[in-house]
Amino acid sequence: MRILVVCLGNICRSPLAEGLLRHHLAAARLGHRVEVDSAGTGGWHAGEPPDRRTIANAAGHGLDITALRARQLRDADYHEFQWLLCADRANLAEVRGRAPVDAPARSALLLEWAGLGQGAEIPDPYTGGPEAFEHVWSLVDRAAQAIVQRLADRTRAIDA
Structure with missing residues (x-):
């Protein structure tokens, strides 16, 4: 499976x-079965590392994302990924609006796809302080754990 996570930048x-x-x-132990990448609907930060505050927040939780680069x-x-999981409704609308007619990829809100609530969104922390980045960490970590559990259950069913 191939998943692309999408936000604004x-x-x-x-x-x-x-x-x-x-x-x-x-x-x-599912890293070999699921490929994950990320992208932004806008290209302003293409080639740049994640925001320094996101890097610091992740590092505070023991996660190193310094090697990632924006694109x-x-x-x-739309052809290389099965799912395009979006941070918020604006990103989802943009992703769906730009989809090529023959695109097989499906799109959804990340938190909703993770089972964390109908219409649930990840707020953009860019203009906020450390608490905004910590809130995003909390939401995304819960979602990532839920998605991995969902995929693990699916894998067990396929392997059975």
Whole structure:
């Protein structure tokens, strides 16, 4: 399975989700079965590392995301990934609006797909302080754990 996490600039929410999903997938020994990447609907930060505050917040929890680099969503993503999981409704609308007609990828809100609430969104912490980044960590970590559990259950069913 291939999952792409999408937010606005790919420097706060989506790289954190990418890092957390990879971490929890590896811990569950599913890293070889699920590929995770992230992108932004905008390209302003392409090639840049995650926001320094996101890096600091992740590091405070023992997660190193310094090697990740921002990139913009591209048409090929709709063919290379099965799921495009979006941070908020604006990102979801943008992702769906840009989808090529023949795109097989499906899109959804990340928190909703994780089972954490109908219409649940991850707020953008960019203009907030440390508490905003910590809140995003909490939401995304819970979502990543729930997604890994969902995929582990599916894998067990397939392997049975």
